Amino acid sequence: MSSLLAFSAGNATDCLPFVAEGHHVGFVRWDVLKTLKDFPNVFTFHSHCVELNQNLKTYEERSWRMAETLEVMRQKYNFPALRGWRNEVCMGLLAPINFPIVAVVKNHKLLCLVFSGLFGIRQYGVDINGYVNDPDLGFCMWLQQRSFTKPTWPGRWDSMAAGGLTSGQGILESVCKEAAEEASIPSHILNASLRPSGSVSFFYEDERGLFPQTEFVYDLELPLDFMPVNADGEVECFQLFPLHEILEKIHSSDFKTTSCPVVVDFLVRHGVITSENQPDLPQLVEMLHSPVHVLFDSISHGKELQVQVVEENSASLSPSPLVVTTCNSTESGNHA
Structure with missing residues (x-):
């Protein structure tokens, strides 16, 4: 495991x-x-x-x-x-x-x-939490389903847009690149609503090896009429989920394990996971x-x-x- x-x-x-x-x-x-x-x-x-x-x-x-x-x-x-x-x-x-x-x-x-x-x-990466305040569904997050042809985590649900820092690129430059390639988010939306939201760090291990990882996290409130569209062939689809369904997703085997900390961090910062519904909140935050x-x-x-x-x-x-x-x-x- x-x-x-x-x-x-x-x-x-x-x-x-x-x-x-x-x-x-x-x-x-x-x-x-x-x-x-x-x-x-x-x-x-x-x-x-x-x-x-x-x-x-x-x-x-x-x-x-x-x-x-x-x-x-x-x-x-x-x-x-x-x-x-x-x-x-x-x-x-x-x-x-x-x-x-x-x-x-x-x-x-x-x-x-x-x-x-x-x-x-x-390793270092960037993650974008895309969300909306829907008048009917309430607070919702956009998730992507990864392409079934990807070599890692094929078909798993994931953050709306994410990627690793690569040679010659800065953090914000990588954020803009992933936003455009994975979700076709235009620059005017990024300029208006993109907010740096800290980072999460973890040390992940699986059969491929050891992965000490730090993810720089950005929150992005999207217009209600915006629909993310993939541009690089690495996403099967996007879907908007109410927050209670997000919690169900990250507890399932359908979600990319290494993206769980990013989503949990988002839910903590936005008051969805609290000390009232999660008695082990201090330990959880430390693990993030x-x-x-x-x-x-x-x-x-x-x-x-x-x-x-x-x-x-x-x-x-x-x-x-x-x-x-x-x-x-x-x-x-x-x-x-």
Whole structure:
């Protein structure tokens, strides 16, 4: 079963920090670690971390060697993450507006999910909550049903428009791009009603790998007569749901798991989920803002942390730690 890694509870999994250019940029699970040892010219192995070879000096060289390595791994090993490709540049980022450590590009096929999942690369994305105040239905949200041909979460219900931050694009630029491509939202509506609404963070794990994720959230009140129309072929349809049906959707297996935190955050901020109807509201809000950056920063400074796994739809909240061993800066070069 897929799971959300949060600083709360669940089942234990072990992994090692992945270091590049002296920075902690990801995590490597033990099943992946065993195969990386076939590539000693690309990776350096220490007792407490896996490091991208320091002889790979430039951004371009690191990117191409990683892409070549993933291509060999795709041919030799049966990792679920290696069964699909995405037409987006995947970056290992220190921060969403900082410089990238590596981008994975191979013959114009860009291996975003492969790279990020196998190496637990911290990823950033944008989500747009489209909503209306309908005179008959009340407060409603637009949701999209993802195309059945998408390699991830096919056919699942999702936020109205969303996407990952890609190379060379800023946050607001990505928001406008996704709004236009996924829902054909014109710029005059965005300029009039788009509101930045913070972020949610979580650490998700499934059979493809580890996904430390931060989503920048935007709310968009739409005109009552506006109908979203897909323009990039990645959406089956759009549907307007009253809020009580939204709650039912996110509790079902029909909803994209990694978009649930975004929608729950929206419902909390707009007073739909409250301490009156959700006694565990403080814990819920904490889980929507897992301190992913603290995890990376603490390990970069040589501290050991414990995090836990929260199973999807799990009724149990008994703690079981994920021990993340740290990288020793004296052993592994000039690590921050």
